Amino acid sequence: MHTIFLIIKREYLTRVRKKSFLVMTILGPLLIFGFYAIIGWAAVSSINQKKVEVVDESARFVDKFKDDSETKFTFSKKPLSTAKKDFVKEGYDALVFIPKNVIEEPKTVQIFAEKSVSLTLQHNIEQAISKEIETIKLSQAGITQKIIQDAKVNVDAQTINLSDGSEKSSNAIAMTVIGYFCAFMIYISVFIYGTQVMRGVMEEKTSRIVEVIISSVKPFQLMLGKIMGVALVGLTQFMLWILLTLGLFTVGGAIIGDKAERGREAMQTNSAMAQNAPELQDEKVKNNAIASVMQAVETLNIPLIVGCFLFYFLGGYLLYSALFGAVGAAVDNETETQQFMFPITLPIIGAIAVAQFVIKDPDGALAFWTSIIPFTSPVVMMVRIPFGVPVWELILSMVLLVLGFMGTTWLAARIYRVGILMYGKKVTYKELSKWIFYKA
Amino acid sequence: MNILETHHIVKQYAEHRALDDVSLTVPKGCIFGLLGPNGAGKTSLIRIVNQITAPDSGDVLLGGERLKPDHIKRIGYLPEERGLYKKMKVGEQLLYLAQLKGLTEREAMEKLKIWFLKFDIKTWWNKHIEDLSKGMQQKVQFVATVMHEPDLIILDEPFSGFDPINANLIKDEILELREKGKTIIFSTHRMESVEELCDYIALINRSHKILDGPKRAIKEQFKTNTYHVEYQGDLGELPPAFIVQKTLATDDGFLRTDIQIPSDASVNDLIRRLLDRVTIRSFGENIPSMNEIFIKAVGSIND
Numbered sequence: 001m002h003t004i005f006l007i008i009k010r011e012y013l014t015r016v017r018k019k020s021f022l023v024m025t026i027l028g029p030l031l032i033f034g035f036y037a038i039i040g041w042a043a044v045s046s047i048n049q050k051k052v053e054v055v056d057e058s059a060r061f062v063d064k065f066k067d068d069s070e071t072k073f074t075f076s077k078k079p080l081s082t083a084k085k086d087f088v089k090e091g092y093d094a095l096v097f098i099p100k101n102v103i104e105e106p107k108t109v110q111i112f113a114e115k116s117v118s119l120t121l122q123h124n125i126e127q128a129i130s131k132e133i134e135t136i137k138l139s140q141a142g143i144t145q146k147i148i149q150d151a152k153v154n155v156d157a158q159t160i161n162l163s164d165g166s167e168k169s170s171n172a173i174a175m176t177v178i179g180y181f182c183a184f185m186i187y188i189s190v191f192i193y194g195t196q197v198m199r200g201v202m203e204e205k206t207s208r209i210v211e212v213i214i215s216s217v218k219p220f221q222l223m224l225g226k227i228m229g230v231a232l233v234g235l236t237q238f239m240l241w242i243l244l245t246l247g248l249f250t251v252g253g254a255i256i257g258d259k260a261e262r263g264r265e266a267m268q269t270n271s272a273m274a275q276n277a278p279e280l281q282d283e284k285v286k287n288n289a290i291a292s293v294m295q296a297v298e299t300l301n302i303p304l305i306v307g308c309f310l311f312y313f314l315g316g317y318l319l320y321s322a323l324f325g326a327v328g329a330a331v332d333n334e335t336e337t338q339q340f341m342f343p344i345t346l347p348i349i350g351a352i353a354v355a356q357f358v359i360k361d362p363d364g365a366l367a368f369w370t371s372i373i374p375f376t377s378p379v380v381m382m383v384r385i386p387f388g389v390p391v392w393e394l395i396l397s398m399v400l401l402v403l404g405f406m407g408t409t410w411l412a413a414r415i416y417r418v419g420i421l422m423y424g425k426k427v428t429y430k431e432l433s434k435w436i437f438y439k440a
Numbered sequence: 441m442n443i444l445e446t447h448h449i450v451k452q453y454a455e456h457r458a459l460d461d462v463s464l465t466v467p468k469g470c471i472f473g474l475l476g477p478n479g480a481g482k483t484s485l486i487r488i489v490n491q492i493t494a495p496d497s498g499d500v501l502l503g504g505e506r507l508k509p510d511h512i513k514r515i516g517y518l519p520e521e522r523g524l525y526k527k528m529k530v531g532e533q534l535l536y537l538a539q540l541k542g543l544t545e546r547e548a549m550e551k552l553k554i555w556f557l558k559f560d561i562k563t564w565w566n567k568h569i570e571d572l573s574k575g576m577q578q579k580v581q582f583v584a585t586v587m588h589e590p591d592l593i594i595l596d597e598p599f600s601g602f603d604p605i606n607a608n609l610i611k612d613e614i615l616e617l618r619e620k621g622k623t624i625i626f627s628t629h630r631m632e633s634v635e636e637l638c639d640y641i642a643l644i645n646r647s648h649k650i651l652d653g654p655k656r657a658i659k660e661q662f663k664t665n666t667y668h669v670e671y672q673g674d675l676g677e678l679p680p681a682f683i684v685q686k687t688l689a690t691d692d693g694f695l696r697t698d699i700q701i702p703s704d705a706s707v708n709d710l711i712r713r714l715l716d717r718v719t720i721r722s723f724g725e726n727i728p729s730m731n732e733i734f735i736k737a738v739g740s741i742n743d
Contacts, residue, residue: 211521212517
């Protein structure tokens with residue numbers, strides 16, 4: 001057992017000390033952050049407060065329009081003709097004209113703007129006016145504020161339902177993004193770290209150190225030590241990425257914090273408004289995609305996702321890296337690896353292809369089977385997990401994955417122990433299958 | 441006492457029998473030459489002793505005990521194909537290899553200090569292996585083989601890749617290790633080093649052991665009662681049982697003749713005859729060289 005730790009330590013330290021590890025560790029989060037920063041910037045910069053001048057001839061709406069992060073209303077007593085002439089010069093983006101007879105003829109409300117007015121703004125103004133008119137008409141009909149307040153209990157219940165519904169729709173985006181992101185990370189890292197194992201084995205074989213080492217340790221210990229050492233490198237890299245990414249987002253968040261904060265306020269205002277006007281929320285949520293996705297992320301079971309990610313990363317990596325290691329042991333040089341790499345990588349490439357269909361139908365038969373079979377489950381199951389997977393399926397998939405990597409490790413070890421001492425021989429599949437049945 | 445015994449070792453690869461009923465006895469404290477043509481099965485045998493592979497049948501005893509995993513600490517192995525981690529530093533690498541052999545880091549450090557002083561390679565500690573010359577790498581590898589003070593040291597072609605000065609250095613180390621009571625098995629094609637160093641030899645050919653024992657006894661076994669004489673004058677007729685094999689003229693005006701005498705005859709009879717007829721400069725027995733023995737033993741089987 002002691003020797004395995006020595007091997008793990010060496011495999012780990014030689015890799016972690018490499019410059020390329022440092023570069024990848026720093027570059028990774030920068031790329032991720034850069035990616036998000038661009039999206040965030042694009043989304044946030046669209047939140048520009050619009051100045052709107054209101055000419056209210058009916059005088060019923062003064063101060064009824066609430067300012068928010070998107071719009072600032074200013075009421076003026078100027079006649080429409082002057083206001084129309086001057087509002088652009090005075091720095092307003094739009095002019096709202098409410099005629100005297102608005103209550104009788106609501107369709108006479110007009111919005112003037114130099115550039116076309118955003119649908120949201122139009123919607124906001126229409127909503128505010130119609131709600132005010134509604135209140136007025138209701139009270140004219142003898143329905144007091146109190147009755148409305150009483151009625152609101154029901155409306156509130158309705159709101160919760162509706163907001164659940166809309167949360168789901170924004171959640172679906174978050175689930176898709178997170179599921180696919182995790183699946184892709186597993187796919188990439190199985191390749192990156194699996195190849196590292198393969199190269200490590202080949203390096204030992206071609207530099208002939210392997211004979212010295214296995215006169216001290218069992219070939220199986222050497223193989224396992226290498227696989228575990230590289231796994232730790234992978235986990236270290238992920239940890240550093242997560243920490244660095246969090247750090248970057250904290251620092252980066254402080255810089256663009258002002259704008260982000262406004263975005264969040266807008267979100268809150270929206271939900272406050274939504275209480276009064278439930279049908280508004282759907283529209284609003286879409287306009288505030290980032291904030292809503294962030295909110296949706298918070299509703300996901302993050303510990304489960306992170307836990308499963310680590311499990312499936314390790315499981316998938318162990319399953320494939322053993323096979324990669326066997327390939328490294330079987331060949332004499334890099335070019336020969338191609339013929340063996342192809343069949344090994346086929347299932348995981350297939351898995352990432354299938355993942356796109358699984359996203360659309362996370363509970364279908366395809367999703368079920370590919371997330372149970374160990375060769376594809378690390379990728380496909382990660383796609384499904386954010387959408388919710390029955391516990392028994394998860395457990396079955398995990399158990400099979402553990403059995404799967406035990407199986408591949410056993411198989412790989414049989415090939416490995418023969419291969420590392422075999423030089424100058426062009427290896428065929430027939431040859432490999434013979435090795436499996438050799439006595440030690 | 442024997443440090444290593446193998447009893448009836450058989451090792452079969454798919455269609456090829458690498459070792460067939462090979463039994464060897466290696467006494468403690470000797471230098472043991474394991475000889476044989478390429479592909480005879482030497483490396484297979486060495487790998488079995490190193491527990492890299494296991495025999496299909498037969499026993500290996502190290503110091504009287506059946507081979508077990510713990511024994512690897514008592515063996516040092518220098519494979520024919522030398523290899524070190526190229527991107528690792530010399531010191532770090534040796535510490536690692538020593539620890540794999542069961543030394544603690546501190547023990548390894550102490551032992552390594554002694555070797556680095558001895559070989560005068562202190563400045564190499566932080567160098568990468570790939571920055572060393574081939575000869576320097578060999579030295580490092582030799583240190584790696586012996587640093588854990590094994591009782592049995594197996595060297596596969598130990599002198600290949602060394603210049604004469606370093607080869608001599610290694611030779612002296614091998615002799616010194618024997619003085620300390622260690623046993624050295626070395627496998628080689630270079631008969632002059634066998635001649636010079638080995639106390640015992642074993643010859644393996646086509647998976648079979650065809651010869652083994654103390655070097656002196658084997659030479660005795662292979663000698664043909666042939667003597668050489670350098671002289672001036674005319675040898676004349678010798679009795680028919682005395683066979684003149686060949687006569688050559690030396691550069692400085694002498695003749696050199698090889699004469700084989702019958703096994704029941706005494707060498708004194710030959711000398712007596714020679715004394716009467718020629719002026720003798722030198723006389724001696726033709727002891728077969730290891731090279732001759734090798735060729736003879738292997739050749740007679742392969743023909």
